[in-house]
Amino acid sequence: MTAQLGEDLMYQGQVLSMQTEPLAPFLDALPEPLEFEDFTTACWRRYIGRWEIIDGRLYLVGIKAHWRDGTPVRLEQLFPGYEQRVFAHWFTGIIRSAQGERLKYVHMGYGSTYERDLLLYFTDGLLFKTETRHNTLPK
Amino acid sequence: MIESIAWPITLQEWVTTYFVVGAIVMTALWSVRASKQKTFANELATIMRPREDEGKSAVRRFLERGLIPALALLFGWLVWPAMLIARVWVAYRKSRHSYPWPPERKFGLGLDVKDMEKMADNLFTKPHDRVILAAERTTCVCVDGIESVNQISDPAGAVPALPFGHLNGAWLHLKKQLSPGRDLWQFSSERVGVLKEFKAFEGYAVFDGDTYVDHMVTGFVWNDATDS
Numbered sequence: 001m002t003a004q005l006g007e008d009l010m011y012q013g014q015v016l017s018m019q020t021e022p023l024a025p026f027l028d029a030l031p032e033p034l035e036f037e038d039f040t041t042a043c044w045r046r047y048i049g050r051w052e053i054i055d056g057r058l059y060l061v062g063i064k065a066h067w068r069d070g071t072p073v074r075l076e077q078l079f080p081g082y083e084q085r086v087f088a089h090w091f092t093g094i095i096r097s098a099q100g101e102r103l104k105y106v107h108m109g110y111g112s113t114y115e116r117d118l119l120l121y122f123t124d125g126l127l128f129k130t131e132t133r134h135n136t137l138p139k
Numbered sequence: 140m141i142e143s144i145a146w147p148i149t150l151q152e153w154v155t156t157y158f159v160v161g162a163i164v165m166t167a168l169w170s171v172r173a174s175k176q177k178t179f180a181n182e183l184a185t186i187m188r189p190r191e192d193e194g195k196s197a198v199r200r201f202l203e204r205g206l207i208p209a210l211a212l213l214f215g216w217l218v219w220p221a222m223l224i225a226r227v228w229v230a231y232r233k234s235r236h237s238y239p240w241p242p243e244r245k246f247g248l249g250l251d252v253k254d255m256e257k258m259a260d261n262l263f264t265k266p267h268d269r270v271i272l273a274a275e276r277t278t279c280v281c282v283d284g285i286e287s288v289n290q291i292s293d294p295a296g297a298v299p300a301l302p303f304g305h306l307n308g309a310w311l312h313l314k315k316q317l318s319p320g321r322d323l324w325q326f327s328s329e330r331v332g333v334l335k336e337f338k339a340f341e342g343y344a345v346f347d348g349d350t351y352v353d354h355m356v357t358g359f360v361w362n363d364a365t366d367s
Contacts, residue, residue, distance in 0.1 A: 026305065029342070029356045031312045059297060079305055087297040089304050092358055124291075 004110055005043045009097060010052040010061075016118070019098055019110035022058060022091040023049050026078075029090065036073065037066035047073065051088075053120070056127040058088040058095075088125045095120040103137050113137065161219035165212070168226055269330070271344040271354045276324040282314065285323065285343065289357075309355045316345040316353045326354065 006017035024045070027034060036046035047065035051058060061084070065073040076083035100115025113135050121129040148156075215222045291304030301307040317323060327341040344354035 025356070025359055028340075028359075029306050029309050031309055031355070054295070057293065057295070059295070081299070082297060082305075085295065085297045086305060087291070087293040087295065089291045089293070089298055090306060090357070 004045075005040075005048060006098075006110070007048060008050045009095070010050070011097075011120075012053075016097040016099070018051070018095050020093065020095040021045060021049075022051065022088050022093075022095065022122075023047070023060065023063075025092075026088070026090045034078075035068050037068055037070065039066070052085075053127060058091060058122055058125045058127065060086040060088055091125050092123050095122065103135060158216070161216050164219050164223055165216050168215075168222060171226075269328070270351050271326050271328060273346065273349045273351070275326045275328045276344065276346065277327055278325045280323050280325050280343070282317070282323060286310075303357070306355070306357070313343060313345060313353055313355045321345050321347045321352060 004019075006019050007021060007023075009016045009018045038046055047063055049060055050062035050064075052061045053059070060075070060079075063073055063075055063078070067073060074083065075086065079086045096110075097118040097120070098110075098112070098114035098116070099118055102112055102114050104113040106112045115135060117133040117135065119131040119133060120127055121131070286302035289303045289310075290300070291298050292300065298304040299307060303310040313323075322345070324344050324346055325341070326344045327339060329339045339360040340356050340358065341360075342355050342357040345352040
């Protein structure tokens with residue numbers, strides 16, 4: 001499996017790449033799976049979401065994907081009536097954003113190691129804790 | 140008296156015609172592909188190529204971006220009738236399998252018990268397509284209680300004021316299965332995802348006695364990102 005492209009996260013005025021897929025639980029909860037157009041082996045999930053944390057809440061603010069017929073996916077097709085911003089209340093878990101220099105490249109998933117990991121802890125879409133982990137390579 | 144048959148076209152002319160027509164066909168196929176990609180995939184590819192190429196050597200980049208595509212194109216030109224048939228077949232298949240929105244639930248139709256058991260145990264089956272086992276039920280619950288517990292609100296108004304918020308559609312679908320004699324259960328399933336990205340998932344399921352009917356997933360227990 002090729003190394004995967006991250007989702008984009010706007011947090012504290014910066015655009016970060018995150019190695020977590022907060023939309024997956026929503027898609028997995030749908031009664032019928034959605035079929036997006038495949039576009040690269042570096043993005044097996046077939047979409048790239050743009051996220052934002054505002055006042056400690058996680059919002060999905062955009063998505064880049066295409067349906068199988070080639071038409072672009074719009075946010076309001078996934079969330080009828082919400083075309084600008086969607087509160088990700090379904091997400092409980094930890095968002096990881098790799099930062100700094102890359103220490104080790106792994107050609108699979110989100111396996112590469114970077115200098116630091118910013119960890120953001122969420123319950124039901126609400127941020128309750130942040131943490132920075134400093135990584136080193138084993139000698 | 141046998142006279143040599145004068146073929147109207149020589150072998151050399153056949154070969155020339157084959158490759159000239161092949162070049163035209165391959166150009167047409169390439170153009171169709173490029174026109175479909177120009178809006179989305181190309182845009183993404185341009186953005187992502189540097190990220191994809193991180194950590195790759197110059198030789199590997201040359202192989203992936205130059206040599207292999209060139210060889211593939213050359214091979215395609217040699218067997219262009221097969222390429223043309225394959226492209227027509229793919230277009231036909233795509234036209235037969237459109238994906239309407241909202242999608243209609245197909246699960247549960249035409250599946251026998253063995254199929255369902257297979258799906259329940261298959262690692263590659265997504266959680267929403269798995270079958271919840273009777274042993275994974277935890278608590279029998281009532282609709283009103285569940286709807287009041289799962290009211291979602293957001294000061295920015297980015298969620299509908301409905302039970303389960305953006306997942307209300309999935310909830311309504313599940314509720315439809317609750318005909319008389321059936322029960323709503325909370326469940327917790329300790330079955331992992333295909334990449335072990337989660338170690339359990341939970342939600343609500345409808346059962347007819349001990350027979351599974353349908354379910355919705357409301358949460359996952361992720362493998363801790365701090366372990367990765």
